[in-house]
Amino acid sequence: MSAAANPTASNLATSQSRVGTDLSGRLRLATDEPRLVKFALISVSLLFLIVVLFVPLVAIFVEAFRKGLGVYFASFTDRYALSAIWVTFLTAAVCVPLNVIFGLAAAWSIAKFQFRGKSLLISLIDLPFAVSPVISGLVFVLLFGMRGWLGPWLDAHNMPIIFEIPGIILATLFVTFPFVARELIPLMQEQGSDEELAAISLGASGWQTFWRVTLPNVKWALLYGVILCNARAMGEFGAVNVVSANIRGATNTLPLHVEILYNEFNQAAAFAVASLLVLLAFVTLAAKSIVEWRVRRDYKLALEPTKAEDVVQ
Amino acid sequence: MSIELSNISKSFGSYQALRDVGLTIRDGELVALLGPSGSGKTTLLRIIAGLDTPDGKNNPQIRFHEEDVANRPAAERRVGFVFQHYALFRHMSIFENVAFGMRVRPRAARPSSEKIEARVSELLRLVQLEGLGKRFPSQLSGGQRQRAALARALAVEPKVLLLDEPFGALDAKVRQGLRAWLRRLHDEIHVTSILVTHDQEEALEVADRIVVMNRGQIEQIGTPEEVFHRPATQFVMEFLGQVNVFHGRVQGGQAMLGEVPLDGHYFPGKDEGAALVYMRPHELDIKLARNGSVSFPAQVTRINPAGSVAKVTTRTPEGQEVLVDLSLDDYHRLELIEGSNVFIYPKKSRVFFPDYEI
DSSP states (O other): OOTTTOHHHHHHHHHHHHEEEOTTSOEEETTOOOHHHHHHHHHHHHHHHIIIIIHHHHHHHHHHTTTHHHHHHHHTTSHHHHHHHHHHHHHHHHHHHHHHHHHHHHHHHHHHOOOTTHHHHHHHHTHHHHSOHHHHHHHHHHHHSTTSSSHHHHHHTTOOOTTSHHHHHHHHHHHHTHHHHHHHHHHHHHHOSHHHHHHHHTTOOHHHHIIIIIHHHHHHHHHHHHHHHHHHHHHOOHHHHHHOOOOTTTSOOHHHHHHHHHHTTOHHHHHHHHHHHHHHHHHHHHHHHHHHHHHHHHHHHHHSOOSOOOSOO | OOEEEEEEEEEETTEEEEEEEEEEEOTTOEEEEEOOTTSSHHHHHHHHHTSSOOOSTTOOEEEETTEEOTTSOGGGSOEEEEOTTOOOOTTSOHHHHHHHHHHTSOGGGOOOHHHHHHHHHHHHHHTTOTTOTTSOGGGSOHHHHHHHHHHHHHTTOOSEEEEESTTTTSOHHHHHHHHHHHHHHHHHHOOEEEEEESOHHHHHHHOSEEEEEETTEEEEEEOHHHHHHSOSSHHHHHHSSOOEEEEEEEETTEEEETTEEEEEEEOTTOOEEEEEEEEOGGGEEEESSOOSSOOEEEEEEEEEOOSSEEEEEEEOTTSOEEEEEEEHHHHHHHTOOTTOEEEEEESOOEEEOOOOOO
């Protein structure tokens, strides 16, 4: 006999499992763990955080400042560091907008239309997450490198891609493209297309519908995706390392610059530049928290009761 | 504005949602498209709105006031559409929701912001949401949201108002209130309206005329009284209200139930064959004794007197269940209890011939 057929017994069973009595006889919720368990769980996670996160972070700043403030600031005001910063920002400045466009288009088509090969497209979007960044870089070398498929043609027309900035941008684009799309797809699927249909029936054009209805409905998810995408675009090492010629002052990004400095035993400078990336991560985290806080606040505001009472139900 | 539809078909893959539907709706009418889910009523509504297109092969026509709009996009049809799940813009206040249709007009045709404000206030008053313009959709109750959606649809001064199961997501009490309110609103503004519903009570109560649909086709078009009391087909009979069905037959043109000829059911062209005899619960009477007129014996199996009538379930000796609605007075007078042996007297019956063409 199923539980549904015997509701009294099953109700009794659930109420017993949810509320029990501890040794002193007081009622307690089943989800209240004994103090020892609570303490152990918290200490394990704290210890883990300290070892893998906090100590390395502190180490970066300690090493960065080991030789004093002067060396610290000199490390990223020198010509090569400035060039690396420029390449990094350029890469992000190209990749993020392109991925926003791609992410919106992909999420829009997946959420609002039915077509053949849709599930294949969804899986393909995840591909860069599943593939090692080094492979992502090698793919572009295979495609555009001197011995690759398109390399000789590109070379003949004087349009080098590999070992140049376009290669860095392409590799970064590939690695970062899931971020925006991944954030938008579930949200847009959940929202459906009723609001768009309503807008169209009210006389709005396609563009008006997009700017006034679709985009505002996903703005926070979009911003969240942009933040993650930007962080990855600036921090990517593996894929970029493969396609860059690692020429200082020309095709170096910040992560590559750190590695070069480190390999030259220039520890203080390496960590100083690394600290810049860490600061960037902090900015990203702060931005992410602000976005999350805004989402929660909007949601709360929308639920807050106002004074006016219902006129007619 | 009148609406004329002809040759409307629509298939989704191998599934035919609409088969060659034709329909004319008069100016200022409130028409209900009534049918079970899958009957094609929502598809028809969306085609009228321009949110869907009819199959092109047999020259479908959609005319608004004698003007062909079949090739016009939804945005140009001046149709107000109200969705079952409201589809209010969640990130806009109620005020902005209602103003949307005016704000997206081309600059030349756009009213000034004072005019928009005045119009929105007027509409919010019309749907009884004054003072709630600053709220967001999630801060309103279901009934309020649907009224806000209605105000938004009316803001573009639609020539036609289309409502897709507008009260389907609301609970029974709210639904009843809104139904009466919608009827009053329609009497006030007189815009040609089409309401899609699967709730026969809603259609009977609100509409001027009802279009009963089944399997992508129209079964009957008529006033609520016509479709309820003079159903054209077996389906309409069964879909609108409760029915008792008896298997009878025709002998020499006379419909018979068992050995008893049924008064008023004579079919000259029909010599012999099966017939289905339909009687609604309120068209049956219960008596404790037999008198001269047609009756059959039954035993009371269940009584539910909670309501405006007493719902009595009986069983014939052949084992068929028969539902009877008895006035509360009669019920008390007869002192019925479960197990009582009674006689059932049909006051009215309808005969349909089962389809053998299948």
